[in-house]
Amino acid sequence: xxxxxxxxxxxxxxxxxxxxxxxxxxxxxxxxxxxxxxxxxxxxxxxxxxxxxxxxxxxxxxxxxxxxxxxxxxxxxxxxxxxxxxxxxxxxxxxxxxxxxxxxxxxxxxxxxxxxxxxxxxxxxxxxxxxxxxxxxxxxxxxxxxxxxxxxxx
Ligand SMILES: [Cu+2]
Numbered sequence: 001x002x003x004x005x006x007x008x009x010x011x012x013x014x015x016x017x018x019x020x021x022x023x024x025x026x027x028x029x030x031x032x033x034x035x036x037x038x039x040x041x042x043x044x045x046x047x048x049x050x051x052x053x054x055x056x057x058x059x060x061x062x063x064x065x066x067x068x069x070x071x072x073x074x075x076x077x078x079x080x081x082x083x084x085x086x087x088x089x090x091x092x093x094x095x096x097x098x099x100x101x102x103x104x105x106x107x108x109x110x111x112x113x114x115x116x117x118x119x120x121x122x123x124x125x126x127x128x129x130x131x132x133x134x135x136x137x138x139x140x141x142x143x144x145x146x147x148x149x150x151x152x153x154x
Contacts, residue, residue, distance in 0.1 A: 003142050010138025017130035029053040036060050038067035038080065038102065041109035048100075049118045050092045056117075057089040068103030071117055077103050092119045 029051070036058050037044040050056055060069050060080040068079040073094060080086040102113035 006142045013134040014131040031055040039063040041113040043115040046115040059087045061085045070103035071100045073098040
């Protein structure tokens, strides 16, 4: 096979890995009611997993001082005083991992008061990995073919 064809094939396959819509049936959207307890300096639970399209309702409950929760990428901010739970809902319409963090300065370890919202399955990661693999294999094959050509010519 000529190198140019291999290169074209590699690019095509990499694009396919990134862009082709998978026929994977997505789970029907459900509502997740998450009771998020906040106390210096952690959230419980610290990891929340949902599927894309799900409605997420977070009830933030503070057990000591005023805490907040801000979900990166979703622009959701909830602030709860002790004894006064606060609530917000949003639709998890983007896949990926998103940090949620305390949005009210609550003490020395406040910057470390973080958790993770996983909206899965994490397709972009697998697509990127597949594309990378294709590019690596394609490059190796192309270089191999070139070397054979050089040998033949000499
Ligand atoms: Cu806090």
